Amino acid sequence: MLIYTRIISILGMWTKLDTYIELYNGYMQDILDRKHRTMDLLFLVLLGLLFLFLKRTIYYYMYLPPGPWGIPFLGYLPFMKSSPHAMYSRMADKYGEISSIKLGNHLVVCLNSPKLVKELFSRSDSIARPRTPLNEIMEGRGIVLSEGILWQKQRQFLHEKFRALGVKVWPKQRFEKFIIMEIEEFITDLIKLNGAPVDPTLLLGRHVHNIICQLMMSFRFEEDDQEFGIFNEKISRGMKLYGSIHASEYVRQYLKLPGKKTILDEMKRSLADISEFHANKIRERIDYRATHPYDEPADLLDYYLDNIEARKSRKRFPDIFPGVDPEKQVVQVMNDLFSAGMETSRTTLSWTLLMMIHEPDVAAKVRAQLRETVHPGELVTLDHRPELPYLEAVLFETLRCVSLVPLGTTHVNTTEWKVDKYVIPKGAHIIPLIGKMNNDSKVYPEPDKFKPERFLRDGQFHIPDSYMAFGVGQRLCLGIQLARMQLFLFFANIMNRFELSLPEGAEMPPLEGFMAATHTPLPYSLCFHKIDN
Numbered sequence: 001m002l003i004y005t006r007i008i009s010i011l012g013m014w015t016k017l018d019t020y021i022e023l024y025n026g027y028m029q030d031i032l033d034r035k036h037r038t039m040d041l042l043f044l045v046l047l048g049l050l051f052l053f054l055k056r057t058i059y060y061y062m063y064l065p066p067g068p069w070g071i072p073f074l075g076y077l078p079f080m081k082s083s084p085h086a087m088y089s090r091m092a093d094k095y096g097e098i099s100s101i102k103l104g105n106h107l108v109v110c111l112n113s114p115k116l117v118k119e120l121f122s123r124s125d126s127i128a129r130p131r132t133p134l135n136e137i138m139e140g141r142g143i144v145l146s147e148g149i150l151w152q153k154q155r156q157f158l159h160e161k162f163r164a165l166g167v168k169v170w171p172k173q174r175f176e177k178f179i180i181m182e183i184e185e186f187i188t189d190l191i192k193l194n195g196a197p198v199d200p201t202l203l204l205g206r207h208v209h210n211i212i213c214q215l216m217m218s219f220r221f222e223e224d225d226q227e228f229g230i231f232n233e234k235i236s237r238g239m240k241l242y243g244s245i246h247a248s249e250y251v252r253q254y255l256k257l258p259g260k261k262t263i264l265d266e267m268k269r270s271l272a273d274i275s276e277f278h279a280n281k282i283r284e285r286i287d288y289r290a291t292h293p294y295d296e297p298a299d300l301l302d303y304y305l306d307n308i309e310a311r312k313s314r315k316r317f318p319d320i321f322p323g324v325d326p327e328k329q330v331v332q333v334m335n336d337l338f339s340a341g342m343e344t345s346r347t348t349l350s351w352t353l354l355m356m357i358h359e360p361d362v363a364a365k366v367r368a369q370l371r372e373t374v375h376p377g378e379l380v381t382l383d384h385r386p387e388l389p390y391l392e393a394v395l396f397e398t399l400r401c402v403s404l405v406p407l408g409t410t411h412v413n414t415t416e417w418k419v420d421k422y423v424i425p426k427g428a429h430i431i432p433l434i435g436k437m438n439n440d441s442k443v444y445p446e447p448d449k450f451k452p453e454r455f456l457r458d459g460q461f462h463i464p465d466s467y468m469a470f471g472v473g474q475r476l477c478l479g480i481q482l483a484r485m486q487l488f489l490f491f492a493n494i495m496n497r498f499e500l501s502l503p504e505g506a507e508m509p510p511l512e513g514f515m516a517a518t519h520t521p522l523p524y525s526l527c528f529h530k531i532d533n
Ligand code: HEM
Pocket: 143, 144, 145, 155, 336, 337, 340, 341, 342, 344, 345, 348, 399, 404, 405, 408, 409, 410, 468, 469, 470, 471, 472, 474, 475, 476, 477, 478, 479, 480, 482, 483
């Protein structure tokens, strides 16, 4: 019976086999259909993504300012055969007012029109700085490389306090006396030399730096101060070393090449030493203020410490240190003013003295104007400035001719920019070609000629709109007033007290110097002969 039942049930299943197979096939078909549908969907998504990618890439490249092509990941870096200065200059010759190039995975946009630079650098979305391994050492602190709200607060604070301390290129300013004091020391050094040859760039360094130290922390380095020599060496070496790891700005892996990381480490150590010096000065001042009450702030450090103390006692006090440790921020501001202020001013003075050797007729005109205004040997002050427009024009023409900061300081745009028919994607490195614009014959006719008259209008000193030496816009040089005070007072007093000559038998030093972050003259010597009163 059991066997019979089994046979019946097997026969029953047998007769349903077709149904099972059909079910199975239907099931498999369903899976296959679904698989196909998923594949189709995936394919469509990929196609969509590819389309978007192509659209974005085409849009990106189609509207980029013109420039040479590179290869993926490295851009134009492997084909760079000259210095960035020379390459950008050639790009400007070929492509005009605006050009672009890919270096590593960064887009670099070069601007070669004063009007355009002015327009773009006045925008509030033009003030960011590039994120490079070197910039990252400062951790976003200070003034030169800070951004956003911290930069805004610092800039406003420093502007206000510079003014309050009398840093203005007008007569009777409180700060003028410190510059004059330093000039008198400098003149004493020159008189002691009694006409013996000296490299003016080296001699000027301590005096120019003392002026910044006075402004920051009422301090000056004495003649035999070893520490100043060491700092000076660190800053100059840092500027040169920077050139040898410059490519790491574009491809970080560059620092993995033999020797490159060591250079970055050396630069970090130098910064740490200079920071430690400034941090000590801050601690000394805090101790001093604890026991010595004072009436009014003597320098930037007093203003900063006033702010830090007031912040501690009043919770609602305006915060000028958003997101940073106040003491570390003050240290980095001091480092920045040291490096931005010293090298620039002393090098400009050194170039101007060299120009006077190259251009004896101009030197004679400067002296003639001085003779009409002051006695030989008399101290020239800012009171005399309105009577000495030609002298000031010589300084500005020197800055134009030598282009002290030939590539300015790189800006970064924080939103996409539409410029004429081009689109500059956000995050590009924007470089103003200051050196190139200074030599544009449409802006400065006969640019190779040294013509201070360009800066005179109706006999008065006049700065044309196109002038770029101190940058323009939101991040215009913070020290422009201080620089103008120093340059005028040093140059006027040197010319009023000394005749300049090359050492006997020396060849004329060239006007082509060493190009790095700044353009410095090659080492040269001058003799300073005191003019009898
Ligand atoms: C002849 C002398 C000088 C020249 C030619 C010069 C030139 C420049 C240039 C081209 C910039 C870049 C502007 C930009 O980012 O677009 C700059 C920025 C700056 N300069 Fe000067 N400078 C001189 C002297 C000084 C002095 C004496 C000080 C010190 C008090 C100083 C402090 C600064 C600071 C702090 C910045 C950064 C401003 C910011 O990022 O907001 N400079 N300077």
